[in-house]
Amino acid sequence: MKAQNWLNVIRWNEQGLIPVITQEASTHEVLMLAWINRMALEETLRCGEAVYWSRSRKKLWHKGEESGHVQKIVDIRLDCDNDALLFLVEQTGMACHTGRHACFYQQLQTTAENRDWIAVDPVLKDPKEIYK
């Protein structure tokens, strides 16, 4: 490999991170949004599965390392501003730690009196069964 221009093209933020949208390759469902740094992106390419940077745990997060719900990389895209990534993946099991298939399950619903976020997608597996 030559000098890593492909990594230098990316406009990492002050923390050395950019957001990644993860989308299911077959259905085009948006599964989640995570964050990634250089090391995590290199590791993603090395192992062929999504590896993110956990901002809360401050370490590499090989998605599915505990649950087995790994994400096999099908395609990687960079946006026009070079500051956001899109992963197309084959998701094993489910993406969301709540046991739902995807993380965007809260829908904004509006009535005459109120607005609220309502969980509209089903829990497919008890989280206690996912993280044993």
Place this chain on the structure above:
Amino acid sequence: MKAQNWLNVIRWNEQGLIPVITQEASTHEVLMLAWINRMALEETLRCGEAVYWSRSRKKLWHKGEESGHVQKIVDIRLDCDNDALLFLVEQTGMACHTGRHACFYQQLQTTAENRDWIAVDPVLKDPKEIYK
């Protein structure tokens, strides 16, 4: 409307922003990633079209205000961590300022010697024609 609990649920970052993924409702293509604050989200709901916060111009950005390429809101979702939004929209024209339909047109391609981002999606309209 009652107290805006639905806005307080959102975990805005230190700058009062969160990322928004914008996806075409009909095709499920991911069009772009942008940023939004409270004011922009309220304005989105008021007018029924996507309004973001422009971090570079530091002002509300009603998508399509110049180009006419507005995004009619079909559905709004919040993720499990309450720190990312998903807009499902009907896109008029194209989403990307380069004249492509979507912003994620650079594909990571790998050869034996190198990796690089290659523009793989067509320019549908000359940007000079979009922003006159």
